[in-house]
Amino acid sequence: MQARIWPAMIVGVVMTMLAAVGVSVTFAPPAQAAQVITDIAYAPAQPAGSRGHLLDLYLPSTGITPRPVLFWHSGSAWTSDDGKTGADAIANIFNPLGFAVVGVSVRSSAQAIFPAQVHDIKAAIRWVRANAATYQLDPNRFAIMGDSSGGWLTEMATLSGGVAALEGTVGTTGVSSAVQVGLAFYSPTDFLQMNAQNLPTGGLDHNSPASPESLLLGCPIQTCPATAAQANPMTYVDSNDPPLLFLHGQADFLVPHGQSVLLYNRIKAQCGDATFVSVPAADHMMVQIMDPAQYGLQTVRTTTDCGETVGTGTLNPTWANFTTFLRSGLKMGNSCEVTYATGVWNGAFNGSVTIRNTGTTPISGWTVTWAWSGNQQITTAWNATVTQTGTQVAARDAGHNSYIGPGSSQSLGFSATATGTNDIPAQFKLNNIVCTRVPA
Incomplete structure (x- = not known):
């Protein structure tokens, strides 16, 4: 069958719809946290009246203090300035385990082009760290998680620590934006290779001037390779990066599975610390990535200290396993x-x-x-x-x-x-x- 590329207008709609349902269909209804504080401005709105500089804070009713922190951002193909949506469901899972959860919104690509979105997530991290004592948070135990474009934001925040050009001057400055561990679902990692990695049955035209990636960069991606390189998580990989767990479906129609293969190979080459879970038959939705019917079938590649292990079914995509990974990365002393x-x-x-x-x-x-x-x-x-x-x-x-x-x-x-x-x-x-x- 001849490969086909979807028109960019349809692409944007489909990407947004699937990214939006990726979380909501996976989780149970949210439980009540001890305290929920919504619409905290971590920086002034830009433009006025927009939501891209707001965060929601979910504080647990159980656990020791200071509390570890988990940041969440929902994917939307960079089209939404309300990425904190869905954090209530994450809090339902992690608040009972003693984690504070922070849902973060960043500006959409229509409001500001790259690197604004990375500046925003780093500003949110800095604000939370600067105010950690107020909310009894542990400033040395920050984790971040997201799906699709939220996974991209997770990988950018995890891998680009110390890159001055990506800090920006949004909101609170003079505080570290570092995180200690990241967990990403089906993220793009190298924009210029996405079309070549599309499924044989077709995929999105990522090279189109109207593609999500081109709209993020403010230029058709193949015409601005230097800017595209700056937006690729792969660019920032080195051996000092925090541990990263990322998951991708082999049947992903929207973000090719090969994107995570590229990232894993780069981290392995740099002697970094990563675990890559490749799930057969899963498309661009967390409900498929975490489908129990796939347990035991996924390929799990782990690299650390220049060594590698490869197994089948050795790490099922469950919240219990994700929690274990995050706690390990945060050095929380599980025993x-x-x-x-x-x-x-x-x-x-x-x-x-x-x-x-x-x-x-x-x-x-x-x-x-x-x-x-x-x-x-x-x-x-x-x-x-x-x-x-x-x-x-x-x-x-x-x-x-x-x-x-x-x-x-x-x-x-x-x-x-x-x-x-x-x-x-x-x-x-x-x-x-x-x-x-x-x-x-």
Whole structure:
């Protein structure tokens, strides 16, 4: 079939629509945070009456202080000045885990061309860091996340630390705009190669004067390669960058999957720290990237210290795994201990598992997993919902015991059958974190 390029007018509409639904269809309705402060002006409106210099702040009701911070910006193909939309859904997930969430809006490409959008996100980060003490935030633990053009903004903020030309003079100055970790969904990374990477069935005409990328730069991208290079996240990669996790669908019609391949290869060549999750059959939507039907099928490439590991299905795109990655990048001291005890009689036994949070971050919602080495089969359980598939066991909190503060513990119990050996499981994980086993 001959490849086809969509007309630019249709492209803009489709890009905007799909980017807009990428988040809202993925999350549950937002839960109430302890405090929500909306429409904070991190800089004067420009132009007057616009929304591109506003942020919303969601402060959690649980967790230790000062709180780690997660910035969010929704993609729109750079057509919207209301990118903080959708941060309530992010807060619904991360506030219970002790994160403060900041939804940030930046100016649209119709209001200001690049590098204004990068100046804006850095200004928002500077404002939050300058006001961290007021809101009990940790200025040394800033994470950023976004999808599509929001993913591009995430990668620009994560990779361009210390680049003076991208700081700008918007809002608060004289404060660091650095972040410590980034997580991006299906971001463009090299504008000039996008058309060549389109799917065989076609794609967007990114070279058109009316394409989202051309409108962002203020010129047809192929006519201004120097400006395009300045807008490419790849340009700023070096070995000192914070860790970055990025995800892309292999069937992405709007931003070619090859864009993330290029970025990963550049980070690997620079001996950087990155994880790239490539999801088959997923298009340009988070609901498809995170579809459980794809679990176990994704290719995961990780590079750090000039080494690389490649696996299939080794990192499912789940919020639990994303949280683990962000906490690791923020050096939040995740750790846990498990005490395992049994009472045995002929052909059956009772077991108890006690989980202790030895880290500095509160846990709200937990799952403990382990694998039997024999033919043990759980029959009943209490203080947890337990499922078993083959030798694999997952015990999820029962609701009333979902919170484990730093230094605190929760326990679960079960009855099971067993014949032959009944060894203690070799490893326990709490929310995908390997726990230290201590004697009963």
